[in-house]
Amino acid sequence: MIERDLVIVGGGPAGMAAAISARESGVKDILLLERDQYLGGILNQCVHTGFGIEYFKEVLTGPEYGNRFVEKIKGAPEIEISLRSLVVKLTKDKTLTYIKPGVMEEVRAKAVIMATGCREKTREMVHIPGTRPSGIFSAGLAQKLINIEGLLPGKEVVVVGSGDIGLIMARRFTLEGARVKAVIEIQEKSRGLIRNVAQCIEDFDIPIYFRHKILRICGLDRVEKVVVVKVDENFNDIPSSSFEISCDTVLMSVGLIPENELIEMAGVEIDRKTNQPVSKEVNKTSIPGIFCCGNSFKIYDLADWVSKESAVAGKMAAEYIRSLK
Amino acid sequence: MIKRLTCIECPKGCLLSIEIENCRVVKVSGNECPKGEKYAVQEIENPMRILTSAVLAEGLTLKMVPVRTDKPIPKSRIMEAMDEVKKLRLKEPVKSGSVIVDNFLGIGINLLSTRTVSKT
Numbered sequence: 001m002i003e004r005d006l007v008i009v010g011g012g013p014a015g016m017a018a019a020i021s022a023r024e025s026g027v028k029d030i031l032l033l034e035r036d037q038y039l040g041g042i043l044n045q046c047v048h049t050g051f052g053i054e055y056f057k058e059v060l061t062g063p064e065y066g067n068r069f070v071e072k073i074k075g076a077p078e079i080e081i082s083l084r085s086l087v088v089k090l091t092k093d094k095t096l097t098y099i100k101p102g103v104m105e106e107v108r109a110k111a112v113i114m115a116t117g118c119r120e121k122t123r124e125m126v127h128i129p130g131t132r133p134s135g136i137f138s139a140g141l142a143q144k145l146i147n148i149e150g151l152l153p154g155k156e157v158v159v160v161g162s163g164d165i166g167l168i169m170a171r172r173f174t175l176e177g178a179r180v181k182a183v184i185e186i187q188e189k190s191r192g193l194i195r196n197v198a199q200c201i202e203d204f205d206i207p208i209y210f211r212h213k214i215l216r217i218c219g220l221d222r223v224e225k226v227v228v229v230k231v232d233e234n235f236n237d238i239p240s241s242s243f244e245i246s247c248d249t250v251l252m253s254v255g256l257i258p259e260n261e262l263i264e265m266a267g268v269e270i271d272r273k274t275n276q277p278v279s280k281e282v283n284k285t286s287i288p289g290i291f292c293c294g295n296s297f298k299i300y301d302l303a304d305w306v307s308k309e310s311a312v313a314g315k316m317a318a319e320y321i322r323s324l325k
Numbered sequence: 326m327i328k329r330l331t332c333i334e335c336p337k338g339c340l341l342s343i344e345i346e347n348c349r350v351v352k353v354s355g356n357e358c359p360k361g362e363k364y365a366v367q368e369i370e371n372p373m374r375i376l377t378s379a380v381l382a383e384g385l386t387l388k389m390v391p392v393r394t395d396k397p398i399p400k401s402r403i404m405e406a407m408d409e410v411k412k413l414r415l416k417e418p419v420k421s422g423s424v425i426v427d428n429f430l431g432i433g434i435n436l437l438s439t440r441t442v443s444k445t
Contacts, residue, residue: 047391047439048377053335061377063391063440067421147379150389175378175407194331194338199374203400302336 012041014294166253
């Protein structure tokens with residue numbers, strides 16, 4: 001079996017920042033595993049600006065922000081990048097199994113940093129009744145279809161929830177010529193950043209309904225309409241207030257959930273409700289030497305903060321490896 | 326007239342109170358830094374936005390190449406700018422930061438690639 005000082009799983013903002021910082025803290029043998037064919041993770045599909053203001057003191061798009069880290073990693077011979085490498089197993093003694101085209105590899109690490117990011121919550125997780133037609137997408141999937149695949153998923157859109165990705169996608173659909181008919185938010189204000197409400201919604205006069213929710217999604221083969229209802233302060237429906245919006249697409253932007261199946265497999269204690277590792281200290285898990293950073297540790301609002309705190313994970317892993325000698 | 330605006334220069338999002346007379350800003354309050362005042366004047370008198378989008382590629386390793394304007398453009402011309410972006414086809418490799426269209430919209434700004442892409 002191959003042995004490595006440090007294995008990092010995930011080549012997005014968290015994994016890249018952790019790799020760079022571990023190297024700067026003296027780790028000389030780092031393997032970075034990324035399942036996609038490029039480094040950068042979700043940054044590659046975030047073509048909008050708003051990245052780097054905290055970290056680099058300038059306004060960058062997602063790909064530009066990611067590229068700053070990619071360039072640094074490529075200049076570091078101590079960091080080996082393995083792309084198209086999907087980790088399928090992690091054990092508590094820090095053995096990782098991963099598959100890449102044509103092969104299955106096993107590697108044992110002195111320390112592991114998991115930077116596996118998060119997933120989007122689905123319609124099922126927020127219990128929206130109705131039929132199951134095509135045309136229902138998570139906002140991030142729609143983002144990938146438009147910005148990476150060049151496909152427009154629909155023409156008349158209703159966004160459920162006002163998370164940042166939903167707001168950004170409301171603007172993106174509008175720019176591509178689709179009509180965003182409503183953003184529906186059950187809370188009394190947006191859960192997204194204020195600048196996104198201003199630049200993505202108000203700039204394009206998109207109607208945003210606070211204290212409203214989707215009662216039902218209708219349509220047989222394709223989404224045809226949604227039924228919307230106002231809720232009171234206890235989030236109970238006010239039935240007399242219901243109305244319909246015709247649309248062919250529903251985007252779900254109702255929050256993110258850390259992706260932690262691998263550390264759970266290794267026996268790390270996980271909070272069943274939030275899917276975060278149970279931890280008193282940032283980036284740590286219940287197994288010494290298995291660290292977790294970025295959106296898989298907790299959901300961050302800004303990539304800049306992911307980079308900053310993931311750098312701390314790199315340092316912690318370096319200290320842990322030193323302590324073994 | 327008093328208008329309230331949220332400053333979008335940074336994620337803090339200060340709530341600005343802007344006194345306007347004859348379409349000109351006379352006083353700004355509520356800002357925690359000088360960027361807020363500058364933003365308020367710009368936003369009321371001539372709102373500008375950086376446009377980001379993606380351009381179709383042909384024969385390159387990516388299907389879509391992300392792009393941005395190097396400087397903000399007038400908000401009123403964003404949809405017109407998108408019409409131009411949609412007409413573009415990128416056939417040659419570019420580096421992140423390369424100019425794809427110079428003097429975009431004829432207003433002295435450039436459309437830049439924000440990602441490096443090579444030939445297949």
